[in-house]
Amino acid sequence: MPAADALWRSRAFEPAEQAPDPATRLGGFHLQYGEDVLAAARAGRLEEAQRLVERWIEAHPPRSDDAWHPYPLSTRVGSWVAALTLLPELASARLSESLWRQLRHLEHNVEDDILGNHVIRNARALVLGGVSFRSQRLLGRGLELLRRELPEQVLADGGHYERSPVYHLVVLRDLLEVQAVAPRPWLAETIERMRAFAAAMQRPDGNPPLFNDGWLELAPKLDLPEPPRGLTVLRESGFAIVREGSLWLAFRCGPLAPDFLPAHAHADALSFQLWWRGEPVVLDPGSTTYEPGRQRDWERGTAAHSTVRVDGRDQFELWGAFRSGPLPRVELHEARQGVLEASASYRGIRHVRRLEWESATLTVRDRIEGRGRHRVESRLPLGAVRGKVRIDAPGAEGLAIDERSAAEPFAGLRGRRVVVARLVANLPAETSFSIRCPPLPIRAE
16 A cells, blocks of 8 residues: 555554553553564565564464553554555465455444544454455445544534543544545545644644543554644644643643543543643643552552542542543633633532733632532642742742652653642632743843
């Protein structure tokens, strides 16, 4: 498939420097992705690629394990098809037989129970396999899935409905592969909207902000348009992005996820991320694990994010690693130059947050509405410039430092502290943060 040759050789398919712990379920999935075969093909190492394929076929006859789970299987099919395109000498009767068997298994095991990015990955594999084997049945099945899913999964503003900027890029890369081998006008239009969304969301370092699940190594490096300047409101996806001079600000001001698909949702309504002069001031920790337990609960929970927590509880109930109770109702009320305001309603609480920015100062005003007396915490996970930034919390009973790590996993930046402003009060109550960034240096005339 020479039309996809340049894409598979591009930085979008560069091997990750680090991968999840192979002892975890996610790490076990990654071992089955066939990315080692594609990496060998990208480097022109035929014997290595042949050895890896043969070893996999010998070790993994059809059975009910991670190797034959539809998601890693779909990913591996794509990796092997790409490797065969880049290194045609890799082709063999045994490889073709294995690929066909995997595609037939996938054809009857599409992840309609999971939906989301998993079904897109399934569709991508069926399209690539259909083109490779000249099977109109497989090609049609893959395209049919995309025609069914994309009108719902890709929102009007171009964002993916799971509201993870990282998974948005993963889905976009899958669609770019499909368009390269089986171009369709309706798919091209969707891709352009998704590219514009990804560009608008980009942080100053070129990476996506880590709202919801995601980590930097997972995000493919794609060629995107120039990000828009000023205020960009992505209303359907629920984000507002500000690029003004040295300021970059991202505000989470809409739905956290589809109600029926909260698998990658974090309890971080009205959280924000702030960069100044290309350095992170306030971060989102992203994800380091999908394993059930305390770490997964912490990373999904409200305390890990730059928002308000009431009575030590999360904004929604965490049910295991990928499920949840009812999600907050989040609404954007105002978005204009210098001002963003939105509200989140949950558990009998209504939180109204107003962000105001001017020059090098961001003011965060919070109003918590409800009944009775409550403990209120407002939290700021700090980034690399924490020693140069002045933070005040007028009205709070004091500022504290939570030493729990707020790390961006696998690669990139690491925040080490969380600033916490605490207040015990009868509702309604108000609190605020003032974040003053270091001024720009004065240039000599």
